[in-house]
Amino acid sequence: MVRSRAVTLSWQGKDHGLAAVDACARGPERTWALSGDGGRLLEGDNLACLRSLAADGTGTVTLAYLDPPFFTNREHTAWLRKAGAPRGSARTRVPAFDDRWRDLPSWLEALGSRLAAARELLAPHGSVVVHVDPKTSHYVRVLGDEIFGDESFASEIVWRYRRWPSKTPNFQRVHDTLLRWRRDPRVAGRWNQPYEPLAASTLATWGTTKQRAVFAENGRRARSSSTDEPTPGVPMGDVWEIGVIAPVARERTGYPSQKPEALLERLVGALSNPGDVVLDPYAGSGTTLAVAHKMGRAFIGIDASPVALETTRARFVALGARLAECAPPALGVATA
Numbered sequence: 221m222v223r224s225r226a227v228t229l230s231w232q233g234k235d236h237g238l239a240a241v242d243a244c245a246r247g248p249e250r251t252w253a254l255s256g257d258g259g260r261l262l263e264g265d266n267l268a269c270l271r272s273l274a275a276d277g278t279g280t281v282t283l284a285y286l287d288p289p290f291f292t293n294r295e296h297t298a299w300l301r302k303a304g305a306p307r308g309s310a311r312t313r314v315p316a317f318d319d320r321w322r323d324l325p326s327w328l329e330a331l332g333s334r335l336a337a338a339r340e341l342l343a344p345h346g347s348v349v350v351h352v353d354p355k356t357s358h359y360v361r362v363l364g365d366e367i368f369g370d371e372s373f374a375s376e377i378v379w380r381y382r383r384w385p386s387k388t389p390n391f392q393r394v395h396d397t398l399l400r401w402r403r404d405p406r407v408a409g410r411w412n413q414p415y416e417p418l419a420a421s422t423l424a425t426w427g428t429t430k431q432r433a434v435f436a437e438n439g440r441r442a443r444s445s446s447t448d449e450p451t452p453g454v455p456m457g458d459v460w461e462i463g464v465i466a467p468v469a470r471e472r473t474g475y476p477s478q479k480p481e482a483l484l485e486r487l488v489g490a491l492s493n494p495g496d497v498v499l500d501p502y503a504g505s506g507t508t509l510a511v512a513h514k515m516g517r518a519f520i521g522i523d524a525s526p527v528a529l530e531t532t533r534a535r536f537v538a539l540g541a542r543l544a545e546c547a548p549p550a551l552g553v554a555t556a
């Protein structure tokens with residue numbers, strides 16, 4: 221029998237790259253937690269923190285969302301208000317995180333090792349979502365297939381947004397790509413079916429009630445007939461139109477690259493249940509953690525940037541919840 225051949229990404233020094241990343245990793249520097257173990261926030265390099273969490277127990281996370289720096293080769297700054305300052309007061313600019321790399325392989329090595337470490341924490345019914353842009357999405361797709369196995373690939377979601385129009389001699393980039401892999405494709409994955417509204421033409425023809433397919437004797441679908449049951453809409457597709465965060469939106473924190481809560485609500489709602497654990501190793505301003513908390517999920521967030529952690533803690537205060545600092549061993553998170 222001819223064995224099928226795997227397609228892999230290759231770059232000079234690939235086999236040494238992941239080991240080099242390992243060598244410089246350190247465990248969580250500081251830890252905060254919500255009372256009742258509803259959530260944890262770890263400060264430190266996410267690879268070291270993921271390894272520490274794995275040493276404590278694997279298979280506990282239902283959804284991991286990874287939103288790494290996008291290989292912009294820039295330093296990113298945040299616009300923050302002083303702690304406790306009222307809405308509308310002036311913001312100051314502070315460095316938030318560094319997205320400068322030697323080359324694309326360095327970026328892929330960093331992401332690949334973290335993706336592999338996050339995989340270890342997933343429950344068999346769990347999945348991972350990696351949020352990237354079209355500059356790197358094709359590489360990440362192949363890298364993820366190598367790590368998870370291409371049979372574990374579940375979806376490519378296109379997040380389409382509106383942005384200020386700019387005239388360039390090209391089609392304007394108006395989407396990001398979210399790639400999803402399942403931990404174990406032989407196990408029923410966590411799935412709560414989301415719906416989207418019916419198309420205008422369907423509404424005009426059929427109204428807002430459910431349709432039932434009518435099949436001919438040969439088993440082919442012949443026509444549809446109306447029922448009296450209201451329809452929840454059509455099962456959600458993989459192209460999502462969700463607005464970017466408006467400059468004056470309440471949820472805007474001033475942290476760079478903050479993602480809209482509506483995007484995370486869709487992922488968390490579809491791919492986890494209340495009580496499940498949601499992991500975000502590139503937590504940033506804490507969007508995933510805030511959404512998980514509001515939707516009754518437990519969370520683990522990691523970030524290396526003190527500005528990100530401060531922003532996340534302030535976000536929880538605004539939600540009426542407090543992330544209190546505690547010693548890592550007391551939480552059962554082993555240091556490296």
Ligand SMILES: C[S@@+](CC[C@H](N)C(=O)[O-])C[C@H]1O[C@@H](n2cnc3c(N)ncnc32)[C@H](O)[C@@H]1O
Nearest residue numbers: 265266287317478479502504505507523524525
């Ligand atoms: C694109 S931002 C995430 C934004 C986030 N999704 C939000 O909505 O605010 C990426 C984050 O990853 C963090 N980060 C990058 N490399 C890291 C590493 N090796 N360990 C921990 N955090 C890291 C950065 O500090 C930054 O906050």
